Every structure is written in C-alpha cells, then in structure tokens.
Amino acid sequence: MNRLTLTLSTLLLALFAALPARAEVKIQEVTSPGGLTAWLVEEPSLPFLSLEIRFRGGASLDLPGKRGATNLMAALIEEGAGELDARSFAEARDGLAASYRFDVYDDALSVSARFLTENRDAAVALLRSALTAPRFDQAAIDRVRGQVLSNLQSRATDPMEILGEAADRLAFGDHPYGSYQGGTVESVTALTRDDVIAAFKGAVARDRIYLGAVGDITAEELGLLLDELFAGLPETGAPIPAPVPYGLPKGGVTVIPFDTPQSIARFAHTGITRDDPDFFAAYVLNEILGGGGFNSRLMDEVREKRGLTYGISTYLVAKDLSEYVTGQVSSQNATMGEVVDVVRAEWRKIATEGITAEELSAAQTYLTGAYPLRFDGNGPIARILVGMQMDDLGIDYIATRNDKIRAITLEDINRVAARIYDPDALHFVIVGQPEGVE
Amino acid sequence: MKRLLSLAASLAAVLTNPALAREVTDFTLDNGMQVVVIEDHRAPVVVNMVWYRVGAADEASGKSGIAHFFEHLMFKATDELESGELSRIVEANGGSDNAFTSQDYTAYFQRVAADRLELMMQMEADRMRDLTLTEEEVATERNVILEERATRTDSDPGALFREQMNAAAYLNHPYGVPIIGWRHEIEQLDYADALSFYRTYYAPNNAIAVIAGDVDPEEVRALAEKYYGVLEPSPDLPERARPQEPPQLAERRLSFSDPRVGRPYLVRRYQAPERDPGDQETAAALVYLAEILGGEGATSVLGRALQFENPKAVFTSAGYRGTSLDDASFSLVAAPVDGISLEEMEAAMDAVIAGFFETGIDPEQFSRLKMQLRASEIYEQDNVQTLADEYGRSLTSGLTLEDVAAWPDVLQAVTEEEVMEAARMVFDRRRSVTGFVRPENGEMTQ
Numbered sequence: 001m002n003r004l005t006l007t008l009s010t011l012l013l014a015l016f017a018a019l020p021a022r023a024e025v026k027i028q029e030v031t032s033p034g035g036l037t038a039w040l041v042e043e044p045s046l047p048f049l050s051l052e053i054r055f056r057g058g059a060s061l062d063l064p065g066k067r068g069a070t071n072l073m074a075a076l077i078e079e080g081a082g083e084l085d086a087r088s089f090a091e092a093r094d095g096l097a098a099s100y101r102f103d104v105y106d107d108a109l110s111v112s113a114r115f116l117t118e119n120r121d122a123a124v125a126l127l128r129s130a131l132t133a134p135r136f137d138q139a140a141i142d143r144v145r146g147q148v149l150s151n152l153q154s155r156a157t158d159p160m161e162i163l164g165e166a167a168d169r170l171a172f173g174d175h176p177y178g179s180y181q182g183g184t185v186e187s188v189t190a191l192t193r194d195d196v197i198a199a200f201k202g203a204v205a206r207d208r209i210y211l212g213a214v215g216d217i218t219a220e221e222l223g224l225l226l227d228e229l230f231a232g233l234p235e236t237g238a239p240i241p242a243p244v245p246y247g248l249p250k251g252g253v254t255v256i257p258f259d260t261p262q263s264i265a266r267f268a269h270t271g272i273t274r275d276d277p278d279f280f281a282a283y284v285l286n287e288i289l290g291g292g293g294f295n296s297r298l299m300d301e302v303r304e305k306r307g308l309t310y311g312i313s314t315y316l317v318a319k320d321l322s323e324y325v326t327g328q329v330s331s332q333n334a335t336m337g338e339v340v341d342v343v344r345a346e347w348r349k350i351a352t353e354g355i356t357a358e359e360l361s362a363a364q365t366y367l368t369g370a371y372p373l374r375f376d377g378n379g380p381i382a383r384i385l386v387g388m389q390m391d392d393l394g395i396d397y398i399a400t401r402n403d404k405i406r407a408i409t410l411e412d413i414n415r416v417a418a419r420i421y422d423p424d425a426l427h428f429v430i431v432g433q434p435e436g437v438e
Numbered sequence: 439m440k441r442l443l444s445l446a447a448s449l450a451a452v453l454t455n456p457a458l459a460r461e462v463t464d465f466t467l468d469n470g471m472q473v474v475v476i477e478d479h480r481a482p483v484v485v486n487m488v489w490y491r492v493g494a495a496d497e498a499s500g501k502s503g504i505a506h507f508f509e510h511l512m513f514k515a516t517d518e519l520e521s522g523e524l525s526r527i528v529e530a531n532g533g534s535d536n537a538f539t540s541q542d543y544t545a546y547f548q549r550v551a552a553d554r555l556e557l558m559m560q561m562e563a564d565r566m567r568d569l570t571l572t573e574e575e576v577a578t579e580r581n582v583i584l585e586e587r588a589t590r591t592d593s594d595p596g597a598l599f600r601e602q603m604n605a606a607a608y609l610n611h612p613y614g615v616p617i618i619g620w621r622h623e624i625e626q627l628d629y630a631d632a633l634s635f636y637r638t639y640y641a642p643n644n645a646i647a648v649i650a651g652d653v654d655p656e657e658v659r660a661l662a663e664k665y666y667g668v669l670e671p672s673p674d675l676p677e678r679a680r681p682q683e684p685p686q687l688a689e690r691r692l693s694f695s696d697p698r699v700g701r702p703y704l705v706r707r708y709q710a711p712e713r714d715p716g717d718q719e720t721a722a723a724l725v726y727l728a729e730i731l732g733g734e735g736a737t738s739v740l741g742r743a744l745q746f747e748n749p750k751a752v753f754t755s756a757g758y759r760g761t762s763l764d765d766a767s768f769s770l771v772a773a774p775v776d777g778i779s780l781e782e783m784e785a786a787m788d789a790v791i792a793g794f795f796e797t798g799i800d801p802e803q804f805s806r807l808k809m810q811l812r813a814s815e816i817y818e819q820d821n822v823q824t825l826a827d828e829y830g831r832s833l834t835s836g837l838t839l840e841d842v843a844a845w846p847d848v849l850q851a852v853t854e855e856e857v858m859e860a861a862r863m864v865f866d867r868r869r870s871v872t873g874f875v876r877p878e879n880g881e882m883t884q
Binding site: 043045046047048079086087089090091094095097114116143146147150153154155156157158159160259260261262264292295300303304305306307308309310311330331332362365366367368369370371372373375376377378379 | 480481482483521522525526529530531532533534549550551578579580581582585586588589590592593697698699700701734735736737742745746749752753773775802803806807809810812813814816817819820821822823877
C-alpha cells in the first residue's frame with residue numbers, strides 16, 4: 001500500500017518538473033488576392049476543411065422594436081438561395097455531405113462550414129449563394145417564424161430561461177443585451193420580409209469579417225477560395241451600438257416567484273474588459289472561485305461539504321459592449337437561503353483574504369496543462385483562430401498565453417481579487433420559491 | 439442541381455477507398471480486463487476511459503439509481519487517495535475528468551496530456567478495487583443526487599414526461615426504470631447498497647479500458663499489465679440476463695400536462711431491435727428509416743409533408759439509437775402549429791406514414807443519405823473522444839470489435855427494400871406508446 005503512495009508522489013514530482021505539453025498549432029496569416037485576411041492551420045491528414053466565418057455585430061445590431069430580426073434572418077439563410085428553394089438547397093448540401101451552421105450571438109453572427117476536399121468547389125459555391133443571394137421567400141419566413149414563436153412560447157414557462165431574461169433585463173434595460181436575442185412574441189410576429197433583409201444587410205458585410213480555416217488546404221488555395229466565396233459581399237454593414245455599463249442593483253435579492261421544487265439563482269456584479277491588464281489574473285481567480293472543474297471553492301463548499309446543489313459555477317464575462325462577473329446555482333427551495341449565505345461568505349473571503357500560494361500554483365498548473373486540450377479537431381481550432389482575431393490577441397498568442405498565466409504573482413492576484421470581487425455589490429436573482437433569503 | 443448531383447456520384451467512388459483505416463489495437467489481460475487502444479498522433483493528448491459493463495438496467499429491483507449514485511461515489515476516498523483527490527490530481531496535471539451512467543454502462547474518463555497517461559491508469563486501477571467508503575460520504579452524496587434529480591428531471595417537464603413514457607414502453611424490462619432512479623428509492627439507498635454494488639460489479643473482468651490519442655499500443659500494454667493486470671477479478675460476477683419483454687399486445691397512450699410546458703407536442707415510440715453481434719442489418723436499416731422519415735426538415739418525409747406542403751407542424755423528427763444491450767426503440771415527434779390539435783396532428787402524422795408505405799423511398803434521398811453516412815466516417819476521425827465513446831458504448835452493449843469495424847460497411851450495404859421491411863416490422867401499434875404533452879389548463883402559475 002505504501003508502495004503506491006510512494007509511486008504516486010514520485011510520479012507527481014516528475015511530472016511537475018517536466019514542461020507541460022505545448023500546443024503545437026502552426027498558424028499562417030493568409031491574405032487573399034482580393035485583400036481578405038484569414039488565419040490558417042494546414043492539417044492534411046483528413047480530407048476535409050473546417051471554415052469558420054464570423055461577422056462582428058450579431059444580435060446587438062437589432063434595431064429598436066425589431067428584436068429578434070437578426071436571429072430570424074440567420075435561421076433563414078439556408079432556407080433557399082439563388083435558384084434553389086429551401087428543399088433544393090438542403091438536397092444539394094446533403095448530396096455534397098457538407099454542413100453549414102449559422103449561429104447568432106450577442107456580438108457576432110457565425111458561420112461554421114465543413115466540407116470534403118473532393119467537394120470543395122461545389123460546397124463553396126453553394127455557401128456563396130447563401131451568403132450573397134439568400135431568397136428570404138415569404139413562405140420560408142412564415143414557416144421559420146412559426147418555429148421561433150413556438151420556441152419563445154416554450155421559453156416563457158422554463159425557469160432557466162425566465163431567470164436569464166430577468167437578470168439581463170435588470171442589468172441592461174433597453175440595450176439589446178437586456179433582452180433575449182430571439183425577441184418576443186410581439187416583436188417577432190411584427191417582423192416583415194423587409195426587416196429580415198435589412199438585418200441581413202446590416203450583419204453580413206466585409207468590414208466586420210473574421211476568418212479561420214483548418215484542414216486539408218494550402219494557403220494559396222485558401223486565398224482563392226475566400227475571394228470566390230465572398231465576391232459580391234457588401235463593403236459595409238450597420239453601426240455597432242455603444243458600450244453599456246453593467247446595471248444590476250448593488251446587493252440584495254430579486255425573487256421571481258415560480259412554482260417549482262428547486263430554485264435557480266444567478267448572481268452578478270460588474271467585471272473587467274478583455275483588454276484589461278488584470279484580465280489574466282481575474283481569469284485565474286474565477287477558476288479558483290467557481291471555474292469549470294470539481295475543485296473550485298464554491299463547488300467544494302456548496303456541493304462537496306454540504307450537498308446543497310448538483311452544480312455551482314462562476315463566469316468572467318467580457319462581451320464587446322459590457323463586462324461582468326456572474327454565477328449560477330440551483331438548490332431546493334428550503335436550502336436556497338443557505339446557499340446564498342455561503343456564496344456571499346466565499347465572495348467576501350476571496351475579496352478580503354485573497355487566495356493562497358498553493359491555490360495559485362494549482363490553478364496555474366491546471367490552466368496551462370489544460371490549454372492544449374482545447375485544440376482537439378479542425379472545427380474547434382478554426383473557432384479558436386477566429387476568437388483570437390476578434391479579441392485582437394495576435395498570431396503568437398497560443399505560444400505566449402501560458403507564459404502569461406505563469407507570470408501571475410500571489411501579490412498581484414490578491415490585489416486583483418480585492419479589485420474585482422465585491423460582496424456588497426453582489427445581487428441575486430432567484431426564480432422559484434426560495435426560503436430564507438432576505 | 440445536375441452539376442452537384444454528378445459531383446456527389448463521383449465522390450462516392452473516391453470514398454470507398456479505405457484510405458482512412460483506424461489504428462485500433464486490442465488485447466485482454468489475464469484477469470479478463472479488455473483494453474482497446476485507438477491511435478491519433480495529431481496532438482499530444484490522450485483520452486483515458488474505463489467502461490464497466492454495468493448500468494441502471496442491471497440494478498436490483500427497488501434499488502433504482504444505485505448505478506448512477508455509485509458513479510458519484512467513485513470520486514471519494516480510496517486507500518491511497520483522499521476524497522476528491524483524484525479529480526484534484528487530474529486538474530493539477532492540466533486534465534479534465536468526469537463520468538457518466540446509462541442503462542447499459544458506467545464510464546469514467548480523463549482528458550490529459552499524453553505523457554500523463556500512466557498516472558491516470560494508476561488512479562483508475564486504484565479506485566477499481568480499493569475505494570474506502572464511509573457512511574457520512576454516502577449520506578452527503580445522496581443529497582447531491584437528489585439535487586441532481588431536482589435539477590435535471592423534476593425541474594424539466596420534458597424530462598418528467600420522458601420518464602413516464604419510458605416506464606410505459608416496457609412491460610417487464612428494467613429499461614423502464616429511470617437511470618437516475620425514482621426519488622423514493624434514491625432516498626432509501628444506503629452505504630450497504632453502495633458497498634455491495636461495488637464489490638459485485640467493479641472488477642477487471644467487468645471492465646474495458648479505452649485509451650485514445652497520442653499513445654503507443656505496446657507502451658499501453660505494459661502499463662495496463664502493471665496497473666490493471668494485478669487486480670483481482672470478481673468471482674461472482676452475475677450474468678447480464680435482464681428480465682425480457684413479453685409480447686406487447688396492447689397499444690399504450692399517455693396524457694401528460696404540466697404548467698411549465700410552453701407548447702403541446704406528441705411522441706410515438708415503437709419497440710425496435712438493437713444492434714446484435716454479427717446481426718446489425720436491421721438496425722442499420724432503421725438508421726436510414728429515421729433519417730428518411732424525420733432527419734433534415736426540408737427533405738424528410740414528415741418534414742416535407744407536415745412542415746412544407748401542408749403546414750400543420752412547427753417541428754417533426756424521427757429517432758433511433760441502435761447501440762443497446764437489449765431492445766431499442768424508434769420514435770416519432772410532432773409539434774403542431776397553432777389551431778391544430780394533438781389528435782389532428784397524430785392523424786396527419788399517421789396518414790403520412792401510411793402514404794410512405796404506398797410510395798416508398800425517394801432513390802435520390804437514399805443515395806444522399808449513403809453519401810452522408812460515408813462522409814461521417816471521415817468527419818468522425820477528427821474527434822478522438824467520439825471514437826473512444828463509440829468503442830466503449832458498443833463493447834458494453836454486447837457488440838464486438840468486429841461488429842464496430844463492420845458497421846460502416848453494414849450501413850453502406852443497406853437497400854431500400856430492407857428499409858421498407860424494417861419499417862413494416864417496427865410500425866406495429868400494439869408495440870407502441872403514444873404520449874400527448876400539453877400545457878396545464880388555465881394560466882401559468884408564474
């Protein structure tokens with residue numbers, strides 16, 4: 001038995017001494033003959049390409065009274081283009097075994113395409129027709145609008161969605177961040193074909209495009225592909241709205257009564273921007289307080305020690321136009337009051353006492369070791385390449401990111417803990433029938 | 439259109455070349471533990487998995503939830519590691535870990551840099567036989583499980599309905615009991631239940647290691663012999679012979695309402711055969727049937743008829759998952775547009791199915807599906823965890839490595855006639871459950 005203990009610790013020592021695995025991702029910057037820039041990782045071992053296209057703006061471009069227009073538009077891009085109606089388009093795409101996925105986020109419209117090398121030209125031509133000549137047939141608009149409305153009606157009785165919408169409304173009011181990107185039954189019902197076309201023109205343009213490609217293609221081929229794909233794309237889109245301060249009330253609890261055995265809570269206060277010099281320290285702090293794994297302080301206190309929840313997580317959110325620190329937890333109505341108290345106490349503790357050298361070291365080891373695991377497949381890597389460009393991180397970011405995590409000192413991170421975490425500002429929004437909350 | 443179709447046809451020829459054979463090695467240790475190694479050297483990463491051939495359907499009657507409960511307890515103390523230490527060590531090595539339980543298996547995995555594989559295998563070997571549970575840990579974790587049930591089932595009307603639907607689908611087989619367990623039975627699970635479950639099922643002769651990534655099979659073999667090879671097998675491992683279904687002779691119908699349901703929908707579920715060793719043809723035909731009837735909305739039989747041509751539904755789909763130790767199921771879902779009742783929706787759906795038996799399969803749709811299934815073989819190679827999952831799920835569902843290797847060819851060999859034959863066999867209302875889901879009458883309680 002002792003033998004195993006010895007071996008374990010010997011192994012651990014050996015491992016800590018070794019350098020963590022490096023993410024070997026060789027990125028090329030490709031400029032097309034037509035002037036488009038993309039980041040490329042050549043990966044010829046499998047005969048397909050993942051292409052990630054992102055247009056900055058996304059659902060935030062919705063005009064007042066037109067909430068949900070970008071979302072509806074994105075759901076319609078594949079519903080017929082050029083000569084092809086919705087069904088013919090789907091048949092052509094499936095016959096090529098290609099896939100195009102359109103997603104709308106608060107700050108971007110993304111297009112994730114995947115196609116076989118053998119089919120590249122036809123798959124690009126089909127995607128080009130969707131991005132430059134979508135039909136937006138009235139029949140398709142009505143059908144997809146029906147699906148969106150159905151979804152909105154289902155959300156209206158889902159406690160998780162009620163929570164998200166209530167917290168966003170309290171924090172951002174009339175700004176697009178303050179409401180669900182899919183819109184409301186009223187706003188979506190009122191959208192016209194002209195609104196959909198306007199949303200398309202506002203969102204899909206050259207002045208806001210970011211490109212990542214990973215797979216079986218050379219730099220030269222990619223340049224030609226991009227010029228082919230985006231020929232005819234308009235130069236400019238709609239203006240992006242102004243930043244908005246995070247406006248959740250400071251301190252206290254907002255309860256939204258809902259008949260359910262288990263309450264759900266979201267808690268938040270203002271955060272820091274992605275380009276803040278303290279961002280990396282804040283990122284490490286979040287990992288220690290309530291990050292993804294089983295070993296965060298909150299997971300330990302609320303789940304492991306007390307059995308009060310199945311899961312509790314916190315997030316450092318840095319959107320283009322606002323930033324905040326938030327978290328979410330669910331617990332039986334009877335125990336939610338205790339959960340709120342524990343979260344507040346942990347918030348106070350990290351703000352006033354900071355973290356220990358051991359916690360910092362463990363988090364640094366974890367985050368630097370986990371980083372290479374993100375690069376697992378063409379699609380995920382293409383998305384990372386685009387994210388790096390949108391956050392203006394520089395093409396050498398992957399090689400230097402772990403050094404930035406390792407460079408954080410205990411003194412520095414505890415200064416940042418005191419700067420960021422504010423137990424008196426933390427506001428809870430709770431959906432359910434929680435007991436013991438003030 | 440023409441140009442695209444001919445391109446697709448030429449591609450089919452290219453893809454039949456087996457240029458992408460997976461590098462898979464397997465061996466069995468003297469104590470009965472099976473090891474499968476899948477090589478992928480594109481990134482210095484490994485997925486280390488241990489699958490146990492025990493799931494919720496192997497539980498004793500009245501002990502529902504113990505398989506999943508036990509999965510949580512596997513993260514507690516062993517004679518070498520403190521409670522939670524395994525996950526802390528995985529994190530300290532930059533990895534992530536988790537586990538999952540189904541009706542047929544329980545699996546544990548870590549994703550980590552490839553040079554940390556030995557430590558992961560050492561820790562998995564440790565907890566396979568040397569867990570040291572305490573009464574207190576079991577009691578605290580039971581509360582976590584009850585919270586999990588509250589979060590994932592009791593707070594979700596769709597999940598509650600699926601649980602009821604599932605219970606009605608089986609007259610005798612334990613697949614009718616939810617994986618997480620019925621609340622009143624979870625509340626009664628105790629230390630003795632956990633310990634007896636552990637002693638019986640957690641042993642090398644009931645486990646399969648699946649190790650996928652940047653590894654050398656010979657090195658893995660040496661490590662497996664060193665850490666797993668020394669473990670004692672379980673002498674009294676029960677045979678996996680669950681109570682089987684009697685002939686189902688009466689259609690079942692459910693009506694479910696909940697104030698948290700936003701929109702009505704209906705689900706029809708038929709008993710259907712699963713993939714069996716050496717006999718995967720019917721299951722392969724059902725994979726096509728699901729895609730043909732309810733895959734892509736714009737091209738599927740249900741989508742075209744009910745969403746496009748005569749719009750009565752906002753959503754339709756069909757589903758079939760054939761990897762299962764015992765009987766699988768084939769399901770249809772339809773959500774009506776405003777103004778169409780669930781009764782009308784059901785009648786329209788059945789009329790479309792009846793029409794499908796008249797007109798048969800569109801040959802172009804059939805060849806597109808074949809093409810997509812071929813291409814998915816390439817796309818799947820891109821994610822080593824997906825491959826590892828496929829092997830683990832198949833091997834714990836009674837299939838062999840030969841069956842897994844043959845599956846793509848079995849899929850490619852399916853004919854339109856076989857799909858129609860499978861459809862005629864499956865669509866027997868006596869072996870079906872139909873569930874209507876509605877918002878509760880009156881206002882939301884919000």
